[in-house]
Amino acid sequence: LYEQVDGTVPSIDSAEFHPLDEALDQVELKVAVRTLEGACAQLCTTLAPPGHTAINLVQVYDYSCVRLAVRENITNILMDYPKGLHVNELAKKIKVEPKKLSRIMRLLATRGCYSEVAKDVYANTRLSLVLHSENPVRHMVNLHTESASKGGALIYENLKEPRTAYSYHPDHCPVMVANNKEGITGAFFDWMRQRDSTRESYHRSMQGLSIIMGSSAVLTQFPFNNYSTVVDVGGGIGAFSLPLAKVHKHVKITVHDLPEALTQARSVWARDCPEAIQEHRVEFSELDFFAQMPVAGQDIYYLRNIIHDWPDEESLLILRNVRKAMGPHSRVLIHDYVVRQVNREQAALEASKFGATMAPEPMLPNFGVGNIRMYQQDVTMFIMHNAKERTLPEFLELSDAAGLKLEKIWDLSEACVLEYTAA
Numbered sequence: 083l084y085e086q087v088d089g090t091v092p093s094i095d096s097a098e099f100h101p102l103d104e105a106l107d108q109v110e111l112k113v114a115v116r117t118l119e120g121a122c123a124q125l126c127t128t129l130a131p132p133g134h135t136a137i138n139l140v141q142v143y144d145y146s147c148v149r150l151a152v153r154e155n156i157t158n159i160l161m162d163y164p165k166g167l168h169v170n171e172l173a174k175k176i177k178v179e180p181k182k183l184s185r186i187m188r189l190l191a192t193r194g195c196y197s198e199v200a201k202d203v204y205a206n207t208r209l210s211l212v213l214h215s216e217n218p219v220r221h222m223v224n225l226h227t228e229s230a231s232k233g234g235a236l237i238y239e240n241l242k243e244p245r246t247a248y249s250y251h252p253d254h255c256p257v258m259v260a261n262n263k264e265g266i267t268g269a270f271f272d273w274m275r276q277r278d279s280t281r282e283s284y285h286r287s288m289q290g291l292s293i294i295m296g297s298s299a300v301l302t303q304f305p306f307n308n309y310s311t312v313v314d315v316g317g318g319i320g321a322f323s324l325p326l327a328k329v330h331k332h333v334k335i336t337v338h339d340l341p342e343a344l345t346q347a348r349s350v351w352a353r354d355c356p357e358a359i360q361e362h363r364v365e366f367s368e369l370d371f372f373a374q375m376p377v378a379g380q381d382i383y384y385l386r387n388i389i390h391d392w393p394d395e396e397s398l399l400i401l402r403n404v405r406k407a408m409g410p411h412s413r414v415l416i417h418d419y420v421v422r423q424v425n426r427e428q429a430a431l432e433a434s435k436f437g438a439t440m441a442p443e444p445m446l447p448n449f450g451v452g453n454i455r456m457y458q459q460d461v462t463m464f465i466m467h468n469a470k471e472r473t474l475p476e477f478l479e480l481s482d483a484a485g486l487k488l489e490k491i492w493d494l495s496e497a498c499v500l501e502y503t504a505a
């Protein structure tokens with residue numbers, strides 16, 4: 083696939099992106115990589131002594147090392163030194179002790195994030211480039227290193243403390259319990275909305291998540307040509323709808339979100355897609371999706387990474403409000419992970435029910451680590467919102483209760499798009 087695009091295959095120390103890294107539709111690549119990642123990890127777990135693998139699961143500091151790199155803009159600094167910068171010089175620039183820094187850079191370079199081009203001299207790689215301040219993925223990295231990590235450390239306590247153990251209230255998620263200790267209360271979105279820099283980075287991180295998940299594939303896989311109006315419910319700054327406006331110029335778009343998100347959205351669109359504003363192809367319209375219904379009678383109501391942010395009760399409120407807005411021709415698209423069971427019999431059932439692809443034996447049927455982001459993100463949703471990624475039966479329970487009928491599942495190899503009509 084790499085060779086087909088431009089005749090080259092990236093190496094571990096490639097210092098620039100490959101054209102395929104920025105492709106809108108990565109479904110074919112993701113299908114191949116899912117098997118590659120799953121098979122490599124399973125082979126290692128099978129053949130390495132279990133103690134060795136167990137310690138690899140927990141002795142993980144990559145996280146904190148990447149945090150340093152991001153906070154100190156190491157990738158940006160190294161952009162000026164394509165042949166590399168000595169760690170002593172780098173240490174001076176970011177004001178840290180050089181011998182400690184060299185150990186952190188060595189660990190990161192062992193992962194392929196930065197390359198040691200000569201002894202203690204480091205340069206950027208294709209992997210470290212995503213940590214650049216202008217790269218949206220960096221904002222998702224930031225969300226994890228600065229917020230999710232606090233909650234991740236408290237999973238055990240959250241499951242055992244009487245106040246939180248059986249609660250699905252968004253205020254009781256591990257991140258907010260950690261924040262409570264600093265006097266911050268409410269749910270993650272309440273907290274995030276009130277802090278300008280956190281909110282701006284959060285909304286940019288959604289553009290990052292779209293890149294990570296290859297979500298823009300929906301623009302080529304789903305037949306938008308057949309539809310003329312699209313409502314991006316909880317659309318943020320337009321991680322989905324801005325590329326939609328560029329690719330499908332005939333579509334009229336409504337972006338619904340909270341006022342603070344829309345303020346940021348307007349300036350992002352004015353910079354990155356002014357033609358859509360000038361041609362009146364996009365409207366920004368305030369909406370609290372628990373209290374109000376979206377603009378009525380549109381062709382498509384698109385909810386990406388929305389339902390996964392909320393426990394069942396809140397998700398049902400959102401979907402019922404969307405249902406109220408639908409006309410007879412309207413469709414709802416829920417774009418989220420559809421979580422797979424690990425058990426082979428269950429996986430076979432899923433395969434027969436919704437055409438989910440099973441990995442070939444002896445691989446785990448769900449592709450194991452090849453799909454790890456789905457399972458990690460499920461735990462992230464618990465940590466940050468007391469919410470979850472859902473299995474197909476869980477989606478069906480919700481959508482049945484909201485009066486929606488599942489028509490089709492578009493499998494984009496990482497997440498899926500569930501297409502509904504009014505029941």
Ligand SMILES: C[S@@+](CC[C@H](N)C(=O)[O-])C[C@H]1O[C@@H](n2cnc3c(N)ncnc32)[C@H](O)[C@@H]1O
Pocket residue numbers: 271288289315316317318319320321322338339340343369370371372385386387388391
């Ligand atoms: C995980 S982001 C997804 C953004 C966008 N759909 C995407 O895929 O990039 C969740 C979005 O829900 C919005 N949101 C949260 N609470 C909301 C509410 N009560 N009403 C409307 N939007 C809300 C947030 O502002 C945020 O933009």
